[in-house]
Amino acid sequence: MRIPFARVRHGAAVLLAASLGLGASAWSAGDDEAAFLAENNAAMDRMMAGMAAKPSGDIDQDFVAMMAPHHQGAIEMAQAELRYGKNEQLRRIAQEIIVEQQQEIAAMRLALGLALPPSAPAPTQPDVAPPAPAPPPSMPNHHHQM
Template identity: 55%
Template sequence: MTRLLLLALVLSTPALAQHAGHATASARTDAPATREFRAANDRMHRDMAIRYTGNPDLDFAASMIPHHQGAIEMARVQLRYGTDPEMRRIAEEIIRAQEAEIAELRAFLARTAPPR
């Protein structure tokens, strides 16, 4: 079994390297909006990797804050680069709604989370 895994790794290494190189080249040639969407998405997923407490209420609030912040950042990218009036309206609504929900989530954590 170990030999089979090692063989699979060796055979896939050139493909992995080629894919990694393609991703890097692609990032350099992406449109500015695409780069900003990727950055916002990456930051959101990184920040959602919270330290779980085992309390679903606290964990939900703590992980939703970066999730909502990511939505706000993506909506701002849309407003910078997008031109469709309907999408601009939705982006503006998302910013207002998500900012309000972030405030609610932070207030919940402030009154509920145990001191560190």
Template identity: 75%
Template sequence: MWNLPPKTLLALILAGIAAPAYAADPAEKPFLAENAAAMGKMMDGMAPKPSGDVDKDFVAMMVPHHQGAIDMAQAELRHGHNEQLRRIAQEIIVEQQQEIAAMRLALGQPLPPSVASPDQAAATTMHKDH
């Protein structure tokens, strides 16, 4: 059922994230699985090899942290129903993307190409069809 490295799975269980998936309503399992994957990816990314440059290391740890928040917010948009929480999730995506860009710019790092999130692309397609 779980296809995560043991270290990541243990971290998620200890954090109380993975445990609810075992007892969850079947309809909630895709959301919980996406969040567990986002948390695992985030936790792994937040442990880079030190470079000897505090600023560079800070950004190297913070970018996966912010990306994890983006990934979790996208899962809320895909599966959530509460309109207030969906708006908050949209704000999280925008704010976290801006912070990632600001940190990379502060170090003179290139920015990734600007692309719509999967949910934004799907919403654009839906609106064009109607």
């Protein structure tokens, strides 16, 4: 049985299109994975450097000096999950980790009488100022009344 050339060519085109689609999807997933791993590695490096605090002679202060970077590392890792993760259950857990770890850092700082860290936007919110309010509509526009 002979298969018509046009049919073979069409089948090859469909296979090529499908493989290109899968390749693009895999490439995108690979890019996300690389970015996720890079962010996590950077967070781990910062955490480990921060935890290597020089002893002060005050056990409580040393504890906070080592634990705060540990918790901050968990926050940064959770932020990377929110940026790149797809599993909604894990994304919710990541959000909880961020809130809980921020609360623990604040509680440890307060216990030592230290100032709280500055407020920052939530990691899933854009870091932009809100738009300026619109002028009240009751102001007449004299220019258009002439």
